[in-house]
Each structure stands twice: as structure tokens, then as C-alpha cells.
Amino acid sequence: MFQRTEPADCSIEWDGAVLPARTGEPLAAALLAAGVVRLRGTVLSGAPRGAFCMMGACFDCVVQVEGAVVQACMVAVTPGMKAAP
Numbered sequence: 001m002f003q004r005t006e007p008a009d010c011s012i013e014w015d016g017a018v019l020p021a022r023t024g025e026p027l028a029a030a031l032l033a034a035g036v037v038r039l040r041g042t043v044l045s046g047a048p049r050g051a052f053c054m055m056g057a058c059f060d061c062v063v064q065v066e067g068a069v070v071q072a073c074m075v076a077v078t079p080g081m082k083a084a085p
Contacts, residue, residue, distance in 0.1 A: 004033040010079035021077045028054060028061050028072035031083075039063050039072060040085040 008020030012027070014036060021030035028051035031039065038048040039061050052060040054073045061072040065083045072083070 010077070012077055012079075012081040012083065015084045021081075023079055024076050026054070026073050027063070027065065027070075027075050027077055027081070027083060030077050031072060 004020075004022075006022060008022055010021055010023050011018050012021045012030060013019070014031060014034070019030065019034040019036070021034070028039075031037075032051055037050045039050045040063060041048055049060040049062075051073055052058045056071050056074045059071060062069060063072045063083050063085060064070075065072075065075055065081060
């Protein structure tokens with residue numbers, strides 16, 4: 001599992017839960033560091049999807065951030081960010 005090497009300096013909200021994060025790190029990295037590995041389910045089967053490539057190629061980490069659909073690996077954490085599957 002991914003382990004944080006530096007202390008968190010802010011918090012984000014993931015699906016209603018408040019999680020520690022670092023400003024500027026990829027959202028996917030912050031979620032992994034907080035123990036969140038399932039980011040969404042596929043539309044047809046509900047199969048779990050999460051951060052896979054961490055470079056924007058696979059689209060498995062697509063989430064909603066404050067109403068916008070984004071790839072979690074490509075968006076930087078901002079303090080107080082609200083995200084959901």
C-alpha cells in the first residue's frame with residue numbers, strides 16, 4: 001500500500017469523509033495514502049475501479065470534483081476539495 005512520506009497539510013472530503021492530504025499532490029495519491037482504493041464502479045457491472053496508471057492514460061480513476069468529472073491522477077489537491085465517485 002502507498003504510504004505518505006510527508007505529513008498532511010490540509011484535508012479533503014471524499015464521499016462525505018474528511019481525509020488528510022497535501023496541497024498540490026495528485027488527488028489519486030491522496031486517496032491512496034488515506035486507504036481509499038475503490039474510486040468508482042463501472043456503469044454496466046459495478047466492478048470496482050481505482051487509480052491504475054497514475055498518468056492519465058487509463059481513465060480508471062474518473063471521479064467528480066466539485067461537480068466536474070476529472071481523472072483523480074491528473075487533478076491537484078486544494079485545501080477543502082470535495083470529491084466523490
